[in-house]
Amino acid sequence: MSYLGVGISPGNVAVYHGGKMKVVDRRLRLTELLLRCSVTALAFLGLILIVTDTQVKKIFTIEKRAKYTNMKSLVFLVVANGIAAVYSLLQSVRCVMGSMKGSVLFSKSLAWAIFSGDQAMAYMSVAAIAAASESGVIGIRGEEELQWMKVCNMFGKFCNRGAGGVASAMLASLAMVLVSCISAFSLFRLYGATTQRPPNLAVVK
Template identity: 65%
Template sequence: MSYLGVGVSPGNVPVSHGSNLRVIDRRVRLAELVLRCVICGLAILAAALIGTDTQVREIFTIQKKAKFTDMKSLVFLVIANGIAAAYSLVQVLRCVLSMVRGSVLFNKPLAWAIFSGDQVMAYLTLAAVAAAAQSSVFAKLGQAELQWMKTCNLYVKFCNQSGEGIASAVLVSLSMMVLSAISAFSLFRLYGDNKGKNSGGW
């Protein structure tokens, strides 16, 4: 445990924090902020696209209305993306605050909270997307063996709009995966010792 502080420029950057690590820190924080903004936007887009998705069709004088609440997996997807958007907004504010202050994350309980939140969000959004994608496949192609008929040839506009929503939700899910790896990095390097820097190639 040596706090040498040699060659560290003055300012609010903690001592013994090498310039190499500081560059990584800055990049990681920037990537985190950008990803959280992207997730927030895309999650709102996905929830809005699916949540406003309806289509009315007249079939032999009978009016039939397709809405997203007919399919529970779409409701789950809207809820999951709503939660992801709200969560990301809070996290964006935290990121901006920590960037303005110039502080580096060395608070283990906070790092654990962020890590846990990101993990839950990544798995939640992925599960929601997988379930919704499965439902869409049934709606688009049907399942002849079970006599489940395809419904997308009746409600073309409805299916296209929910397809766009699901595509947006897939991007949310992928971004959350990258983000959960970033927050794992931010947390677990707090448990490291100096050995790693010498033994690894990169």
């Protein structure tokens, strides 16, 4: 049975798979590297946009300053973005070193470690963005019944820049989700074993 699902001569199975897999591996490594670099850049951009986001407003004689530490969810997003950026940077370095060596990931323990890390990062990023978006929605629209008032009509500049940071983190998160799919592919294909003998491969016992 051909798992690649292409009409090939069974006699050339091993050779064909070898060539095909090399091309797939090269493309996959490049895509993974680009995505990991994007995660690093976008998560770092999101972090910078949020951390430097501040606005001062004078209400009568009281001066009010809006900053990201006022919202716990933005603090969580900053921490999550920081972790994702550093993690993706380290993984990018691993990808570059792997490409330079021309090696293909065949170690199951390493593949499991990368898969687990990527999954954790992807879910953490999505959770952080969901929490920040929830705060953002309350900030923009308020929760009337709970008397949680809108704040974005007062701190428009702060909210706009914060939204930019969340959008950047959202793109980073999307890239992280794609990366986690690639690492799942890299891990689980190691478990792909032919369950039937190709018809013209003679077993020598």
